[in-house]
Amino acid sequence: MSSSIESASAARASVGGATRWEVVIGLEVHAQLRTEAKLFSSAPNAFGAEPNTQTCEVDLGMPGVLPVLNARAVELALRAGLALDCEIAPVSRFARKHYFYPDLPKGYQISQYQEPYAKGGAVPVEIDGEVRFVPLTRIHMEEDAGKSIHDDAITGGGVTHVDLNRAGVPLIEIVSEPTMRSAEEASAYLKSLRTVLRYIGASDADMEKGQFRCDVNVSIRPPGSEALGVKVELKNLNSFRAVERALGREIARQIELAESGLRIVQETRHWDERAGDTRPGREKEDADDYRYFPDPDLVPLKVSAERLAAVRRDLPELPHERRQRYQQLGLPASVVSILSEDRALAELYDACVARGANPQTLANWMTRELLEIIGTLPGGVSDLPFDAVRLVALLDLVEERRVTPAAGRTILQEMARTGMDPLEIMRERGLESLSDRGELESLVQSIIEAHPAQIEQYRAGEAKVFNFLLGQVMRRTQGKADPAATREILLRLLM
Numbered sequence: 001m002s003s004s005i006e007s008a009s010a011a012r013a014s015v016g017g018a019t020r021w022e023v024v025i026g027l028e029v030h031a032q033l034r035t036e037a038k039l040f041s042s043a044p045n046a047f048g049a050e051p052n053t054q055t056c057e058v059d060l061g062m063p064g065v066l067p068v069l070n071a072r073a074v075e076l077a078l079r080a081g082l083a084l085d086c087e088i089a090p091v092s093r094f095a096r097k098h099y100f101y102p103d104l105p106k107g108y109q110i111s112q113y114q115e116p117y118a119k120g121g122a123v124p125v126e127i128d129g130e131v132r133f134v135p136l137t138r139i140h141m142e143e144d145a146g147k148s149i150h151d152d153a154i155t156g157g158g159v160t161h162v163d164l165n166r167a168g169v170p171l172i173e174i175v176s177e178p179t180m181r182s183a184e185e186a187s188a189y190l191k192s193l194r195t196v197l198r199y200i201g202a203s204d205a206d207m208e209k210g211q212f213r214c215d216v217n218v219s220i221r222p223p224g225s226e227a228l229g230v231k232v233e234l235k236n237l238n239s240f241r242a243v244e245r246a247l248g249r250e251i252a253r254q255i256e257l258a259e260s261g262l263r264i265v266q267e268t269r270h271w272d273e274r275a276g277d278t279r280p281g282r283e284k285e286d287a288d289d290y291r292y293f294p295d296p297d298l299v300p301l302k303v304s305a306e307r308l309a310a311v312r313r314d315l316p317e318l319p320h321e322r323r324q325r326y327q328q329l330g331l332p333a334s335v336v337s338i339l340s341e342d343r344a345l346a347e348l349y350d351a352c353v354a355r356g357a358n359p360q361t362l363a364n365w366m367t368r369e370l371l372e373i374i375g376t377l378p379g380g381v382s383d384l385p386f387d388a389v390r391l392v393a394l395l396d397l398v399e400e401r402r403v404t405p406a407a408g409r410t411i412l413q414e415m416a417r418t419g420m421d422p423l424e425i426m427r428e429r430g431l432e433s434l435s436d437r438g439e440l441e442s443l444v445q446s447i448i449e450a451h452p453a454q455i456e457q458y459r460a461g462e463a464k465v466f467n468f469l470l471g472q473v474m475r476r477t478q479g480k481a482d483p484a485a486t487r488e489i490l491l492r493l494l495m
Helices: 002-011 071-083 183-199 240-259 305-313 319-328 333-341 343-354 359-374 388-399 405-418 422-428 437-450 452-459 465-476 483-494
Strands: 022-032 095-098 108-111 122-127 130-143 147-149 161-163 170-176 212-221 232-237 267-272 277-283
Touching: 022 183, 071 130, 071 170, 071 183, 071 305, 108 130, 122 183, 122 319, 183 212, 183 240, 183 319, 212 240, 232 240, 240 267, 240 277, 319 333, 333 343, 333 359, 343 359, 343 388, 359 388, 359 405, 388 405, 388 422, 405 422, 437 465, 437 483, 452 465, 452 483, 465 483
Parallel strands: 232 267
Antiparallel strands: 022 170, 022 212, 095 108, 122 130, 130 170, 147 161, 212 232, 267 277
């Protein structure tokens, strides 16, 4: 929250209540597609392998080799375009983007420039309970470059190492219109976009693995101006927090320059997390500097209406649609946010509701007890050894007071460990509630008789003693006494 305040204060230098500067933000997001092979070769698309072991002749730009477009990458790219409501081009083309860098062995990157496969569309962004759609300019496919390693701790100092494992990895670049006005909005946009890509299975979008990378274009201008200011591109942003902090600092820097009468230079700047500041990189290139031209080795990509229809039919319910549906169930906003963030969790919730589970009770169990268990599983929800049928069966046991909520939590933990039926666990471990009123009344009476001093305190007005007595009953029954019945009996006998 502090970074949002920092960016907001930087963006609003006020005199007499009037804002002197308007911030303009656009984002370029590179998302790695979830394929087994690279975009134009059969080399594996895998993270964490030894350097330079995930390459082949095509990735290395060897003479005489030809690229072959990965059909799975195209399908995932189409899913992203349709999910974000883009206009899909029936024909798109790949181009060569030329620049020299050690981790670009071909001397060019295959991308889409003048004829991308998707235009328009929007990303739904929710801030303070309101949803707005941030418009997109385009989405295009391209291959990734390799990675240059300058870290002295890795290289030994004084040299740069090059790892080409990422060279040729399939990406989509999602370019927004410059319509965002705060760091908070930019961060919310990124989170929403990542959730959509994960929902549709297009990308794992793991920022720590470089699968979801963001470049931020930011400028300032006087309010009411239609002309864009001088654009600065921020790089090296590897977390949502870094995006907010870097934007806050860069906005402040640009305002300081403008109000001092100094020129803002169009350039690329890098975020230095340790220093909490942006550092100059290079002057920003224009498109002409890359000498784009159509790739002569790749035919145009053609997408039929039938193929688009098939991809569209396969799309799941999207996160913002699911949130709206959950809100109609009367769930709190915080619960809606948790349930709709993870598609697998949401689908488990829907499956339980379809089997008759109470929506509110289920949501409470899933966002508390179950979520705590899921957090310990490497694969998350997919690693749970039980399905909606058994989860609903457990909730039925609690609802019918056959087990107490405390016993229900114990059963849930055992279900997560073994996958057993909750009824079997209840019987094997003797967790069935003690609900016989005669037996309960006799037990409560014995507790009262065993604690005369506490009874005297309670009757003298010390209400907190009641919880002590209730706890004694629960301890005696190992938590199996029905809480509501026990409370009613205890209150009656203490009168």
